[in-house]
Amino acid sequence: MIEVAKLSKHFGSKLAVDNLSFTVEKGEVLGFLGPNGAGKSTTMRMVTGFIPPSAGDAKICGISMVENPAEAKTKIGYLPESAPLYNDMTVIGFLKFCAEVRKLKGSAKNDAVEKAIETCFLTGVAHQSIDTLSKGYRHRTCLAQTLLHDPEVLILDEPTDGLDPNQKYEVRQLIKRLGEEKAILFSTHILEEVEAACTRAVIVDRGRIVADGTPSELIAQSGSGSLTDLFRKVTTTDTAA
Numbered sequence: 001m002i003e004v005a006k007l008s009k010h011f012g013s014k015l016a017v018d019n020l021s022f023t024v025e026k027g028e029v030l031g032f033l034g035p036n037g038a039g040k041s042t043t044m045r046m047v048t049g050f051i052p053p054s055a056g057d058a059k060i061c062g063i064s065m066v067e068n069p070a071e072a073k074t075k076i077g078y079l080p081e082s083a084p085l086y087n088d089m090t091v092i093g094f095l096k097f098c099a100e101v102r103k104l105k106g107s108a109k110n111d112a113v114e115k116a117i118e119t120c121f122l123t124g125v126a127h128q129s130i131d132t133l134s135k136g137y138r139h140r141t142c143l144a145q146t147l148l149h150d151p152e153v154l155i156l157d158e159p160t161d162g163l164d165p166n167q168k169y170e171v172r173q174l175i176k177r178l179g180e181e182k183a184i185l186f187s188t189h190i191l192e193e194v195e196a197a198c199t200r201a202v203i204v205d206r207g208r209i210v211a212d213g214t215p216s217e218l219i220a221q222s223g224s225g226s227l228t229d230l231f232r233k234v235t236t237t238d239t240a241a
């Protein structure tokens with residue numbers, strides 16, 4: 001469902017993503033790991049069509065993001081690193097607005113909003129203004145917005161960043177459940193999320209894949225049973241600026 005083929009991105013002389021290839025099938029949750037500056041967000045921005053690649057392509061459900069971005073984007077729900085929210089709207093008002101942007105109308109719009117609210121456990125705050133929500137609920141509102149058009153592919157950039165342990169647990173469970181029906185690519189710095197939510201993970205460093213496997217394969221590769229040890233072994237410690 002997600003086919004990343006030889007994707008590269010230069011920012012001036014800086015090579016942020018270097019000939020990256022991987023696939024994510026339906027029913028897979030791929031964890032995208034790597035140190036700060038490894039190229040995770042840049043890869044996700046290219047896969048979702050927010051920035052053009054310098055080389056390579058990403059196909060979403062067989063549709064090229066380079067050749068046919070408008071159609072490819074309809075297949076994706078994207079949660080960017082700093083997702084925008086309209087603070088003076090209520091949760092339900094915001095989601096209805098997002099559904100309209102997705103060209104949903106009438107009962108299809110209302111059904112989509114209701115389902116997203118239920119899926120993301122937002123029923124209790126649906127009529128509350130966004131600026132009065134806790135960080136966890138704001139986060140789940142952002143996540144709900146990615147689900148409105150029932151996309152086959154979800155791209156989530158650090159979806160549990162800044163949440164407390166209970167909220168992290170809930171979002172991971174949600175990702176796991178959604179992953180049964182969709183193809184999910186999500187980036188994280190939290191290594192325990194690999195075992196908690198992913199069917200597979202890749203580690204990138206300086207724009208290249210340096211490890212790829214199921215959680216148990218990666219743990220076996222570490223030699224010590226610790227994903228942290230593997231991460232430290234295959235990545236560089238000096239963070240790119």
Ligand SMILES: Nc1ncnc2c1ncn2[C@@H]1O[C@H](COP(=O)(O)OP(=O)(O)OP(=O)(O)O)[C@@H](O)[C@H]1O
Binds near residue numbers: 036241
């Ligand atoms: N618009 C840009 N212009 C110039 N350089 C950029 C731009 N966006 C990203 N970079 C550089 O590309 C590299 C990869 O950045 P990216 O944000 O993709 O990393 P990341 O793995 O998502 O990091 P983090 O975990 O800190 O979010 C970094 O060196 C970054 O400074």
